Amino acid sequence: QITLKESGPTLVKPTQTLTLTCTFSGFSLSTSGVGVGWIRQPPGKALEWLALIYWNDDKRYSPSLKSRLTITKDTSKNQVVLTMTNMDPVDTATYYCAHSTVTRFNYFDYWGQGTLVTVSS
Amino acid sequence: EIVMTQSPATLSVSPGERATLSCRASQSVSSNLAWYQQKPGQAPRLLIYGASTRATGIPARFSGSGSGTEFTLTISSLQSEDFAVYYCQQYNNWPPAYTFGQGTKLEIK
Numbered sequence: 077q078i079t080l081k082e083s084g085p086t087l088v089k090p091t092q093t094l095t096l097t098c099t100f101s102g103f104s105l106s107t108s109g110v111g112v113g114w115i116r117q118p119p120g121k122a123l124e125w126l127a128l129i130y131w132n133d134d135k136r137y138s139p140s141l142k143s144r145l146t147i148t149k150d151t152s153k154n155q156v157v158l159t160m161t162n163m164d165p166v167d168t169a170t171y172y173c174a175h176s177t178v179t180r181f182n183y184f185d186y187w188g189q190g191t192l193v194t195v196s197s
Numbered sequence: 198e199i200v201m202t203q204s205p206a207t208l209s210v211s212p213g214e215r216a217t218l219s220c221r222a223s224q225s226v227s228s229n230l231a232w233y234q235q236k237p238g239q240a241p242r243l244l245i246y247g248a249s250t251r252a253t254g255i256p257a258r259f260s261g262s263g264s265g266t267e268f269t270l271t272i273s274s275l276q277s278e279d280f281a282v283y284y285c286q287q288y289n290n291w292p293p294a295y296t297f298g299q300g301t302k303l304e305i306k
Contacts, residue, residue: 113295123233123241123284125295136293139198172240181247182288182295183231187240 078102080112080173080188087194088163094193098156098173105131105151111176112156113184114147116169124169128176129156165195199223199289203298209306210275218270218301220285225265229288232261232270235300236281244283245270272303280305 084096096114103110113128127147128136137145146159156173170192174184200223210216220230228248233241243252245261248268258273272279285298 115295115297122299123235123286123297125286125297128295139292139294181229181231181250183243183246183286184233184241185243185246185252187242190240 078186082173082188082191089197092163094160094163096158096171100154105149109178113174113176114158116171118169163195168195199296201285201296201298203301207302209304211306212275216272216275218283220268220298222266222287226287228264230268231286233284234281
């Protein structure tokens with residue numbers, strides 16, 4: 077059974093750096109073809125993909141946010157960490173991590189429950 | 198960057214009727230298109246991938262079709278639990294990126 081859970085601060089101040097951790101079980105990020113991504117959703121708005129890291133440490137970032145994002149993995153701890161610099165109130169959102177498998181198609185088949193991050197002074 | 202446009206923004210349908218949701222890509226994504234369902238306060242749930250393949254455990258009343266730039270999600274006979282927001286998502290190889298549509302809210306008529 078695959079599960080993922082996000083953790084991190086619920087409140088950050090503008091200009092600060094956000095660090096979120098995704099802790100997962102039921103799969104290994106050292107298994108060929110596996111990836112973990114981050115997606116966010118501002119209140120009442122649509123989903124926005126942020127970043128994804130693959131089993132081989134290959135990384136992908138949203139072109140519009142690439143300069144602010146870093147994604148890393150700790151295979152031994154079954155964790156993926158996302159950092160986002162220079163936070164702004166517009167970054168207020170629920171942040172999800174999700175499992176992906178590299179196949180002919182690219183999609184997210186298992187999602188965490190999400191964690192709401194508010195950016196405010 | 199590929200832009201995904203979903204229509205309509207809101208769709209009102211009676212239980213038992215058919216619902217048809219559309220998703221258009223600004224350029225071809227071949228069949229690399231997925232559909233998700235999201236209920237209030239919940240994470241999205243994968244329904245369809247590869248434009249037409251149902252994910253594990255998804256009822257047969259959900260079907261996806263299309264390729265290239267035009268895609269459709271059809272729910273053949275709406276159940277009460279199907280009223281939710283639906284998102285399409287594409288993946289592009291270069292530059293590598295996932296893009297979601299803005300969503301279609303399916304509401305009870």
